[in-house]
Amino acid sequence: MKIHIPTPLRTYTGGQETVNVPGSTVSGVLAQLTKDYPALQANLFTPEGKLRSFVNLYLNEDDIRYLPAKEDSPTQDGDELTIIPSIAGGYCCCR
């Protein structure tokens, strides 16, 4: 399936904006992705192996956190997975 890589992570995919990775579930696809591009591991997952809290994953148009099977959601060849880090902030405690 096709995976869309956000700007900051393209350094680790040889500059590729999209990569094709096989897999039958979201977690399986991610495992293959980090196998193909090992430097992505530390950017996507904590040392304990959990998906970092600021990493949003969308399977086609759906946030996987709201899918019944979450990361175990099944995938098909024509699906697209988008990795999108969160963007937030605000004043409060300026330097």
Add this chain to the structure above:
Amino acid sequence: MLRIDYADYVALRAHGEETYPHECCGVLLGKSEAGVGNSVRALVRAGNTRTDSAHNRYNIAPVELIRIQRQAREQGLDIVGFYHSHPDHPAQWSTTDFAEAHWLGCSYVITSVEKGKAKVTNSFLLMGTEEDNKKFHDESIEINMAAGAGNVSQENLQESKA
């Protein structure tokens, strides 16, 4: 260095004035060149989903980011940065800004808006190779004036307007 057209620079500052006393936010589309920096080609306004605390927080919905990223792709551009405002607070990154910054290599532009008027605009480049070693670096802004008018640094522009 962040390069941006004068019209876009004015537009992002105006956005902060329009949403005052709430924070505005948006996305910078353009190109990133090694050794040169980020160049802005288009500005996309985004909605602030932090309606519970919009005076001191902002958040762009991931689904809106995906739409903007798709739009960038169609235009042959990339997301190269973000902007937001600090109503009645300095144009400096906060601990919240830093904690919530995850787009390494992107420019984070902050405009202070005092009593409804945009004052200082600063840019900070998020550097590092992963979350654990990220750092904000002060980044100069070069403003591209209309064709034939040359470029000016942001400092000179603000001084000339003071």
